[in-house]
Amino acid sequence: MSTFTLDELVRVLRESAGEEEGVDLEGDILDVPFDDLGYDSLALLNTVIGIQQAVGVTLPDDIVSQELTPRLLLDLVNGHIARPAAGKA
């Protein structure tokens, strides 16, 4: 598996959590907290399930936090793709 990209994240977000009106997911969202993009923790938990299915790794329980941004999430996911065993803790 290669790296998990922002485009793929946006696709999973739309499918798993929908899209908030007035938010442009095509815009510059890398450093915008998910909260500001209209996603609550439940939406992120469902997004994480979608990402796990897409990339085939298990992500840690505590991955969802209030400060999480798309950039941080992508880093975390790609970190786990590089070392898949770490996610199984």
Place this chain on the structure above:
Amino acid sequence: MSARRDDRRVVITGIGVVAPGGIGAKQYWELLTAGRTATRTISLFNAADFRSRVAAEVDFDPVRSGLSRREIRRWDRTTQFAVVAAREALADSGALGEFDAHRTGVMVGTACGMTTSLDREYAVVSDEGRTWQVDAEHGVPYLYDYFLPSSMAAELAWLADAQGPVGVLSTGCTSGIDVVGHAADIIRDGAADVMISGASDAAISPITVACFDAIKATSPRNDSPETASRPFDRTRNGFVLGEGAAIFVMEELGHALRRGAHLYAEVSGHATRSNAYSMTGLRSDGAELAEAIRQAMARARIDASDVDYVNAHGSATRQNDLHETAAFKLGLGEHAYRTPISSIKSMIGHSLGAICSLEVAASALAIEHSVIPPTANLHEPDPDCDLDYVPLVAREQNTDVVLSVASGFGGFQSAIVLTKPERRAA
């Protein structure tokens, strides 16, 4: 649908319990007051692949509990629990066969209904999820009874020969309080003199465990299942799924007095509010739960200072415990700091819709015995939960007024007040 008649008061005259750690109200009360926990590694199915593998299971032998082979074959475990608990409640009320069928109703609560059977049967008709187009030839004949949780209410109605209002109320995890409040309203309105009411859930099945895994709501403390449910403790990490049922015989006070029934408790006030915020989340200020508490107390015509014991929701999620602590302070004022509060979920887990009726049963028994059950596993109180959460050991204390509360998915926030019957009769 008449106006609320304040001259019609409602009392609990029979209690039946199916709970982790024991079948029957007596065994149940012994477990709670001993502070023993009934949480363990899931044995009802192979849960090896799940995140949380802990649950509070009922050691239930349907044959020993008096169910026929036909009943066992037809009924989901939730219905089986409800019927066994209802039989005990009816026998306990001393009125089996005495009630006027037309003046007797049934209102039963559940969060998950017959989910366990639906889960199992889906695997059969879908070739374990391989075909969306389920097989019409396979699958048991009882699927519509599983689809429709009111099939459980029908069984209780036939058992009690109830021909008044009959149905199911569901408010998810607050069902067990709200159904008792609704049944009391039906009696107060004059639509029935007797209601068989309470709640049942037996949803420890793969789909339920999976959906709580998905939102990380349940405790992953798989290496220490007996201590996994730790409400108000700093080390809590989620709720422990449970199962069970508590069913009550509820009567109009005059009706109960005329037949010389034993009165456990009066159902004095109930209220429910919605947080209109999130299907799973809670606002941190506890405002809606506090409002439900205030409304329930107002209906019961009591002040916060009258409350002798609070039976908490105490699910052992951090979000709940902080929300609830805030709600107590808001709803009870300074008295919140002086009132003993405990969560029996520490011992019997969180049986979703059923738990609140089990908590109402515990509240009625606390009034009956003047004993407050403890919060087990509470060794390291969360400093943010700075109320008297009755750690580890039961307390003997005169208990005339109990407040029981709950929060649930869907945003429901509920409170009920039970009082010692003599208190308001005087």
Place this chain on the structure above:
Amino acid sequence: MTARTVAGAGTGRPGPPSPYARPPVVTGIGVLAANGSSTEEYWAAVLRGDSGIARITLFDPDDYPARLAGEVKGFDARKSLPGRLLPQTDRMTRLALVAADAAIADSAVDVPGLGRYACGVVTAASGGGFEFGQRELEALWSRGGGHVSAYQSFAWFYPVNTGQISIRHDMRGAGAALVAEQAGGLDAVAKACRHVRDGTPFMVTGGVDSAMCPWGWLCMTRSGRLTTVRDPRRAYVPFDHDASGLVPGEGGALLTLEDPDLARTRGAVPYGAIVGYAATFDPRPGSGRPPGLRRAVELALDEAGLTAADIDVVFADAAGLPEPDRIEADTLAAVFGPRAVPVTAPKTMTGRLLAGGGALDVATALLSLRDGVIPPTVHIDRPAHADALDLVTGAPRETALRCALVLARGYGGHNSALVVRRAG
């Protein structure tokens, strides 16, 4: 029609005045049904006698003995609901949210203006969000527990419509869901009335339901009550010699119910008032004792302070099976006299809607009272109870209407009866 004063229950003391001095009023209606995607579209279709029953399109029905349903046509949730709600809602809940939006808009209420806890939601439910549930059961069994949606924990559960409506409209008052199959729709309205009287002056109530997926359909077929007739014109024909079972449908109605003083103060124009209700349950099958429908009717009339002669039209439960049809026909003949009151079943155009059916009949009854016209029962070619029932068939019947009785029976033995009175 003056309200009675109910005596205190057995105490000899006078009780409070009857609630029917000021019964709760319905000020908004939102309908979604097989023959109409809005209240007025539905009402026009019903008056034309247009049925929405047709071969199932939402899944392939060929594997099942029953293949007809009353599906809501052309429903596209993306046009009416925020994107964030779509992944977390079953079709049932999406239909309910759209119906709630319509009812609330129709009522023209300003929810925030009423106060924080002034509005509540009580809906009827049956199996919950069943199509969503099927998808997640499929994920669980075919791919494993880690593939189950984070939304499954509430998307399938019974009070999901109540919860989602309360969130969407910031309604923080009392809330619940009731289940009694068809009867639950009336039970929910009655419970909402109780909340209005108890101090939550504005309630959204009724029921919208759907279980149009193979798994829901299989469960429904196990009720043994679905017709296997393939001709949409002859499939669901209650009170007909050819009655062979029911056709399920989806949709229903949500209503806004409010304290009459609130309605008056804010200048709302009510459709009508809920003036009486009762619920009973049949004795155990085979007991030989009479069913409870007649008691429900008589108790509801009594609660309304009305006699049989005050009822101008009956919206029948219309099971579509010979024995339940006979019981209902006999009951109506016994209470009202043979052919003494017009009876109709517009649900012959929508199918039976599980938890949505009772509420849709209440909505239809209110529209009927408003316009002074009784919608027809369609597809009745060979009336079976002509000596007992004045069944309105063929064309709508225009007549002065003041009070309507709505009946609903739920699988298992639930009987509910509700009386509505025209406004003014």
